[in-house]
Amino acid sequence: MQIQDLPYPDPGVPDARSGPRFLWWLGRNQLGGQFKSLAWGLLHFVSVCALPFWVGLAVQAVVDRSGSRLALTGGLMALCGAGIAVGDTFLHRAAVTNWITAAARVQQLLARQAAHLGSALTRRVAAGEVVAVSTGDVEKIGWFVEALSRFLAAALTVVVVCVGLFVYQPALGVVVAVGMPVLAVSVLPLLPRATRRADIQREKAGRATELASDTVAGLRVLRGIGGEELFLDRYRRASQEVRHAAVRSARMWSLISAIQVLLPGLLLIVVVWHGVHLAREGRITVGELVTVYSAVMVMSYPLRHFEEIAMAYSFSRPSARRAARVLSLERVTDTVGSRAAEVPAGDLYDPATGLLVPSGRFTAVVCGDPDAAGRLAERLGGHPAEAGTSVLLDGVALDELPLASARTAVLVQDKDPVLLSGSLRELLDVPSSGAVGAEQALAAAQCGDVLVALAQGSLDTDDPMDARITERGRSLSGGQRQRLALARSLITDPEVLVLDEPTSAVDSHTEARIADGVRKLRAGRTTAVFTSSPLLLDHADRVVLVHEDEVVAVGTHRDLLRSEPRYRAVVTRETEEETALHNAADSGTAPQNAVADEAALRSTLDDHDVALRGALEEIEETA
């Protein structure tokens, strides 16, 4: 795989049973790249380590007063230089390619995993983990996978040079051959502690960044009410902690550098002492002494890869473990379903609460407890986070349908729909029936002022459709965000649309217009709105009151206001005393009738008696 061919058409199925297995899987999938990097690495390292031989030869040639041998060494050196340059460049290219392809593969796997998990990712821990792997761990994983072949090349070179020196000059070579392994492993015992300190430093830095961004995120609150000094002091403390941790970590690394100077230096001294004796005895030439000296100096370069691989492994092991865990997460319910992919149309019925959303009508649901409302809304879409009794659409259990079919049939817009960043055009480009255009939907959701604001705020365009929406729509107000989300859901134009508090942040003037617009746009389609706003409730064909997970009253807004004190309490927000007053005045007989109606409707649903249902609806409307 070359960089320019990325992304992978298919990143494959990872072996995510454990961290090391995952690393192994990544490495195995780029064997060709690993071999390339090994081959170029060998050329590079061997060429670098060959230089001292030519230096020694050149010195010896001069000592021997041989101009021709000096020229020959010059030629050999130039050749060696070409080997170094070509080897280095292509080693780097192969290594970076291995790194990038491994990182890209993991990112692609993560994207697929995130899309697959979908709503199952809302539990904060899992969501945070996926993001952490993508931002922090991928780099470390790629580093280790890439460094493997580079390390192998360096290790082989060290062996080759030691053997070469031994053959070239056994008496001195043996000293080097004994010394090298000691140098290679000398700092390894210090590395775990050094990496641990580096981890602590990173952790503290992360904490400081978190504090800073948190302070900035709440800056308007701080500026509005005070306490800047309190937060500055806190940040200063965190910042100084980072500094201390970093210096502590630097102490360890500086010790390692000192050892990296000291040990090769000692070996050099031994080489010089021993070498000079040998030279005086005439057993070696001066050039050979210079070669061995200079070889020991150069060897520190391949030797550094021993530390690098140890570090890369200690950093990447926890990263790989996290990645493997994230990639092996599964959804609670299966997404395939037990039925064929079909998109049913008809009444939506929830057996657990008795809630019925009749086909083609605009139903409003009022529920005293917002959390219960959220749960009920989620259940109406099928495939909820927790398994339970499934809702029925046209008598078909939604949970038994493939996930995609269930989502096509019923769109549930939750309380906090997220606006995805990108242009407005991209935001509104969602899988849809095609029957509702962007303009119609934006008009129905009263987005006129949002369009004006977007066009004014954008850098290079006057067309609001090209204007950019920032992440989560943060540059827009809460009400503007809600209206754009509503427009997006209207464009989708699903068979059944369930909206949970779609206008809670919209002012009353606009809300009234939205209620009207949505009702007109959804004429003949099935819509359910969870709300307690009278402006929306007044536009609904039927209003259902759910109390403690059970339907307790059905009717129109005005009827229920009159007849149902619990309804009045939720909708008009009157105090308990007022409720008591109303209760004394009214006698609540109507709700029971409504429940009877609902029960009757339910039975019609079971035997699909359309005529009877029509009759019952008439009764309900006249009631």
Add this chain to the structure above:
Amino acid sequence: MIGVAPPAYDPAAPTTANTLPVGAPATVRAYVSELFRRHRRAFLLLVTVNTVAVVASMVGPYLLGDLVERVSDGARELHLGLTIGLFGIALAVQAVFIRQVRLRGAMLGERMLADLREDFLVRSVGLPPGVLERAGTGDLLSRITTDIDRLANAMREAVPQLAIGVVWALLLLGGLVVTVPALAPAVLIAVPLLVVGCRWYYKRAPAGYRSEAAGYAAVAAALAETVDAGRTIEAHRLGDRRIALSERRVKEWTAWENYTLWLRSVLFPVINITHVTVLCSVLMLGGVFVLHGWIGVGELTTGALLAQMLVDPVNLILRWYDELQVAQVSLARLVGVRDIEPDAGDAGLSPEGRDVHADRVHFGYREGVDVLRKVSLEVAPGTRLALVGPSGAGKSTLGRLLAGIYAPRDGRITLGGAELSRMTAEHVRSHVALVNQEHHVFVGSLRDNLLLARTDAADAELWAALGAVDADGWARALDEGLDTEVGSGGLALTPAQAQQIALARLVLADPHTLVLDEATSLLDPRAARHLERSLARVLDGRTVVAIAHRLHTAHDADVIAVVENGRISELGSHDQLVAAEGAYAALWRSWHG
């Protein structure tokens, strides 16, 4: 064609206008020199320690050259013991000082970095509220995260390493010139190649790395969004599109990786060839000199070894130089905040009384477009005024003007006779507080979250404030009470609890006038009910300007102002407005049935 052109799509290009200024080169230069002045001693120390280490490292080649000279001359007395002793001393000095170089370098870098990030936050926290309202916090946030991160690398590594590299290279060259002057010109042979190659590279590299980093960040951002919007994506069946988007981001990012890889594919051979050329020319030229008897074998050996040692500092300089260039852009963005004029208020200006008065106020965010036109209002102390009207009519803008966040373009807004826009932010907020839908819960303890409103408050006062907003029930149930960590990463509070904390802060700050802008609008309407009772207790006796989304808020107000199209179109009590049969009356009927 050989080579790789930069990709057409640049992820680092700005998509929205910088909402805050970017520092001019002069500002950046002034800041950098101030930073160096502040750390002059540490800097000098680093250079000194480094010099000792480098000089010690040159002793080895020098001594070896000397030995080689004598061995090849067949000298009788080698003084081997003395030489080895000197070797050992030099090595010990070198090891000790190398350690110090690394340590001092890190200490200096960390100190400068800490200064930089703390300076930036101090400046950010001092920004005038008007600037924040207008610019939002997004740009500031990206500066304190992304830009600080990029600078961290530069400060922590690049600055000390460059200082070390430059000193090291100069000393080696100097050593070469001093010990074997004849060989110095040999080093210079390769310089032209290096200069041409590096100029080519550095012209392209910084922008390339910036785009590459932005491209990589975009890959992670796309995924983070997919994760964050999991429910929405599943509901709208956008999974496949998100995968496609991630793959497009990977493609864009790797295109830049490929480009910078090409840049390095040019630079690396240039550097390698330079090194070998230097070594070659020293040996060949030096060899010829020795053959002619102009220099000795020992000098040749020393020269060759020093030339070989030159590899490290040159690599160091090249390695860190582009990091510094990338960092420069981030530095300009951080320093840019210093260019914003701080709040120039008159600290001596003090209101007498509590009445708020707006007199023929005009205001617009942009030249020539007024959002508010000729608005006059009078709010007597203790009055509750509700602002109602359609979105975009100017309600929120009017609220911000009344809270002293913006200054009117024309006309005056006064509190107790003193002009709000001329008072300092710190002064204004002791009288007027703006409460909006931003119920930020700060990372930290519950205590910290309350203390910000009154830093010297005792725990008993904090509990009293929590009690005043009905929050003491759940707060007392917390295992660690006021020490409980809340905010992102800590205990997750419900929106209603976050709102209660915001209200408790108001109780502690105790301003006599409040501007409420959509304060409860993001809450579930049904959850808001309980809170509104707490709110009523907090508001008792204060002047309140409420931007009302819900008509029951308006219903409870003493005066209602209907804002339409930048003007106040209706003004009066609920009963008056209903009787007047205007826009408000129509809305009220449809709401209340």
